[in-house]
Amino acid sequence: MNSLRRPALILLLSLLAGCAVPAADTVLLGGRVWTGTSDVYPVAGTEPTALAIRAGKVVAVGSDADIARLAGPDTRRVALNGRRVLPGFVDDHTHFVSGGLDIGEVQLRPATTREEFVRRIAERAAQRPGQWITGGNWDHEPWGGILPSRDWIDGVTGDTPVLISRLDGHMMLANSRALALAGITAKTPDPPGGIIDRDARGEPTGILKDKAIDLVFHQIPPLSQKAEDEAIDAGQAHVLARGVTTVYDMDTWETLAAFRRAHKDGRLKVRVHSAVPLETWPRLADYVARNGRGDDWHSWGALKGFTDGSLGARTALMNAPYSDQPDTVGIAQNDFAELGAQIIAADAAGLQVAVHAIGDRAVDWTIDTFIEAERRNGARDRRFRIEHAYVTSPAAVARMAEHRIVASLQPYFTDDETRWLMNRLGPVREAWTNCFQALLAAGVPVAFGSDWPVTRVDPLWGIHSATTRKDLADSATPSGWSARQRMTLPQAIAAYTRGNAWAGSRDARTGTLEAGKDADLVVLSGDLFAEGTDTRELQVDITMVGGALAYERAGATATGSGH
Secondary structure (H helix, E strand, C coil): CCHHHHHHHHHHHHHHCCCCCCCEEEEEECCEECCCCCCCCCCCCCCCCEEEEECCEEEEEECHHHHHCCEEEEEEEEECCCCEEEECEEEEEECHHHHHHHCCCEECCCCCCHHHHHHHHHHHHHHCCCCCECEEEECCHHHCCCCCCHHHHHHHHCCCCEEEEECCCCEEEECHHHHHHHCCCCCCCCCCCEEEEECCCCCEEEEEEECCHHHHHCCCCCCCHHHHHHHHHHHHHHHHCCCEEEEEEECCHHHHHHHHHHHHCCCCCCEEEEEEEHHHHHHHHHHHHHHCCECCCEEEEEEEEECCCCCCCCCCCCCCCECCECCCCCCCCCCHHHHHHHHHHHHHCCCEEEEEECCHHHHHHHHHHHHHHHHHHCCCCCCCEEEECCECCHHHHHHHHHCCCEEEECCCHHHHHCCCHHHHHHHHHHCCECCHHHHHHHCCCEEECCCECCCCCCHHHHHHHHHHCCCCCCCCCCCCCCHHHCCCHHHHHHHCCHHHHHHCCCCCCCCCCCCCCECCEEEECCCCCCCCCCHHHCCEEEEEECCEEEEECCCCCEEEECC
């Protein structure tokens, strides 16, 4: 018997036996339902076509005839008209408030020339004179790899302070006004874990890397509660329209408090799991002891630490020098002895630990430290995570698999970075960068996210990246960068659904569409499994969270009550 139809048949047998089974609140009929329980491509004619929901949970998945019998006079019916239903997407790595704010900030990712870059900043400075200009997400590679400098923008910003991020978040440009507010001069030393870029005379260029960014960032006035609330509301609307039903927020205590406020006020429409800085683990341990770990809508209990920076800024920590800059192997953002002690102590307190590691040396050190924590603290279900796990080695992949360390990856990085990655790393290291298939084949738990606003929060675009490994223009790597590392479509969907559920210890409640699990789902405008489909061209028609309609594209569905 097809296991996907058992829940519906069990309920039907109960009905026939005279047991009173309440009617479903909602039924979805006439579609193609991908439950997400398998990585095997669907076979035409054998898939379930309908789904029933009651009290926020999936009641049954089966045929139209089976599910229609679970409807009552007040049941809402959704006519799928052949459309594809998937489990709701999960984004396992966001900076959510920053992403919500970024929607209204200066947009520099489209700037492919110096002139366009300066023009966009000038326009924003004219709109809000004197107010900090942030956001940006610029990339210097399209205009030849020349880093921007404060000289480019001082003339169009004047007394308006500017701190705008490169798309990876590990390198930012400050104008002279912002540098002056931070007291940064030629005499200012590089802070530990950071770099102040300087010209031939030793003067700051305005480019700040990693911990040096904090010198200016701390001059920006803190967000008001109103601004935080508005950013969360804008961010929720943004992600729901892209089928995202759960996010992991890798941020601060302030954002955790903002989400708790949104939940209390009844404004939370997306499920949120908050992570706070690793160095604050004693505070989180106390917080959990006093408040528990939250509920199905907002939870906490995780910490995030940093080992290194990014490849784009050449601050990712490598075992060997960069191929295009052989005088550096990157930098460590934190003292490793101190960081290791924090990881081991936080794990002993029963908290989940996630660590940012991009370079192969950073990844190796993080694996070593996680294994040491296991040895000292004993066996338990801990689900350590390496955020990005970008440049690995065969040995690192094997150890991650052995210890069930989660590889928390961002497939859209492929689109952004393939244009210059070979120059940074050379062919050997490049082959083990974002090595999706090697990780899966070894048995490493893989989870997908966006790092929003570092990249776009749009799983359909991420799925395209993971399955094609092509760059933004689909041209620089026509057959796909390191094509053997491409995922299958079911594998990529799984990484955005049940893989993320497992990484966040929510796999008993969500990640697949099965009886008893949360009714978090997405209805697409077409079938992403259809041959020749470009997932980037599909649209999200419906997003449901806990059985409630959280997003509906105008004119995209047919719903109703009764017969």
